[in-house]
Amino acid sequence: MNLMNPYTIPSTVLLQCVDEETLLFNSANGLFFALNETGAMLWEEMTHATTLHAVIEKMVEVYDVERKQLEADLIAFSQTLVTQGLLSFEQA
Amino acid sequence: MNKPKQSPQKGFYPCLIACCQSDCDPLVVASLANEVENWGEFIDSAYSHGVFPLVYPKLKRLEILDERLKARMKKINWSIASSNIMMTAELIRVVALLRDHGIRSIAIKGPVLAQMIHGDVTQRQFSDLDLLVEPSQMYPALELLSHHGYASQYPIEFLKNKTLLKVGKDFPTTHTTKGVLIEFHWRLFLDRSIKKSKIDLFSPLNHHCTLQREKIETLQLDALLLYLLLHGSKHYWERLEWIVDVDRLIRLHESIINWDALYAMAEEMEISFMVYLGLAVTHELLHTPLEAIAHHRIATDSHVLKSKETIIRELNSDAITKDPSEHISMENLNKVLLLRDSTHGWVRNYLLTLFQIKELDVYVVNLPHWLSSLYYGVRLYRLIKENLLK
Incomplete structure (x- = not known):
């Protein structure tokens, strides 16, 4: 996964908090996906950026995180989102 | 021999009302909760009144509730929330689809009202979506949706029938797999229910609400408030949900509601009494802030005061219609017809209800x-x- 590769969040994806849980709903398949605290934070940053590189730059600037670890976590998270149809990357 | 109507459980109703207050005090709720004897009935009532999403967060941590009850409440809350989220997604999809085909649609109540008054689509109960389109766009809109998973009880060719467009106001259609029901309205009030609608439903000044990054059109705020006051009166304010809607809309948008325009519209439509009665009920139950004219009217009009007391008494006895379809009962119809401003108004309404083509x-x-x-x-x-x- 290329960090500079632009991604898009499908218009069918909705973010909603229910009973103190953060959920993503994909109306294309009718499935809910629960985010933990870190996932919710990453998602929030991802909605304001267009590449994973931009997300990492923003997060290392604001939070006390190690870049390598953040990169690995973000890539794993993005892959899960892609599998669930909640994120798509433009072809390089 | 008829059994006397069961009186509410001690503390039942005050606790429900306390949970619906905009400035709900957790200590007051906890104290009133001690008075509730039958939590099963309380939960059922909160749901029937359409205020379960407001009640649940205030009760879910109370020690007085056992784990079984908390689990039941969590399940009901999830059921409402998941359904609301699904319907919100569908509303966004359908509005965009119609817009892409040159059809303007205006969302009424449902997710848009929930977002406007609670800032959260899951905080208000709704079971369908309501969209308003121009009468001439009804057939194209329903025809378009018939190619996108929707089916209707009646053939959509009826929407070319001029008599239907004259005497009716809405046409329901349901998504065959998602089960989402959309009521398509071409007007909001029937000629027989009000003298003449002065509300410009398709105003260029209509309000817009942002739902998940999408701007969705809805009515102007004073028109929306007038509609909610009429809708509540039509059902004799038998659900707390409708009272909460009016309360929150006024609280959040008080400064930009054009009260003079609202009163003028109500006067011309001969529905002033219904408007003041609705404001009196919300003020009494939820301490809704009112401006001077309404304050004076509800404090001095004996008819308003008497009707308000009747409504509060019926709410207190939990005499709620359990029919989720919101169909108006004959008993309530009689009461509502008497809410008209003039004798001429309700005689006309009775006759039209009987003999006008439906x-x-x-x-x-x-x-x-x-x-x-x-x-x-x-x-x-x-x-x-x-x-x-x-």
Whole structure:
């Protein structure tokens, strides 16, 4: 996964908090996906950026995180989102 | 011998009201909760009144509730929330689809109202979506949706029937797999229910609400408030949900609601009494802030005061219609007709309710316009069949 590769969040994806849980709903398949605290934070940053590189730059600037670890976590998270149809990357 | 109507459990109703207050005090709720004897009835009532999403967060951590009850409440809350989220996604999809085909649609109540008054689509109960489109766009809109998973109880060709467009106001359609019901309205009030609608439903100044990054059009705030006041009166304010809607809309948008325009519209439509009664009920129950004219009217008009007391008493006895379809009962119809500003108004309303051609008369047979006077025969036949042949 290329960090500079632009991604898009499908218009069918909705973010909603229910009973103190953060959920993503994909109306294309009718499935809910629960985010933990870190996932919710990453998602929030991802909605304001267009590449994973931009997300990492923003997060290392604001939070006390190690870049390598953040990169690995973000890539794993993005892959899960892609599998669930909640994120798509433009072809390089 | 008829059993006397069961009185509410001690503390039942005050606790429910306390949970609906905009400035809900957790200590007050905890204290009133000690007075609730039957939590099963309380939960059912909160749901029937359409305020469960407001009640649940205030009760879910109370020690007085056992784990089984908390689990039941969590399940009900999830059921409402997940359904609301699904319907919100569908509303966004359908509005965009219509817009892409040049059809303007205006969302009423549902997710848009929930977002406007609670800032969260899951905080208000709704079971369907309501969209308003111009009468001339009704057939194109329903035809378009028929190619995108929607089916209707009646053939959409009826929407070309001028009599239906004249006497009716809405046409329901349901998504065949998602089960989402959309009521498509071409007007919000029937001629027989108000003298003449002065509300510009398709105003260029309509309000817009952001739902998940999408701007969705809804009514202007004063028109929306007037509609909510009329809708509540139509159902004799038998659900707390409708009272909460009015309360929150006023609290959040008080400074930009054009009260003079609202009163003028109500006066011309001969529904001033319904407006002041609705404001009186919300003020009494939820301490809604009111401006001077409404304050004076509800404090001095004995008819408003008496009707308000009746409504509060019926709410207190939990005499709520359990029918989720919101169909108005005959008993309530009689009460509501008496809410008209003038005797002329309610006599006219009674006669029109009986003899004016109804949507269901038209659905019996789709006649061409030149034969539309035959619908009076259909009306008479249905009146006899429904009332005399029973």
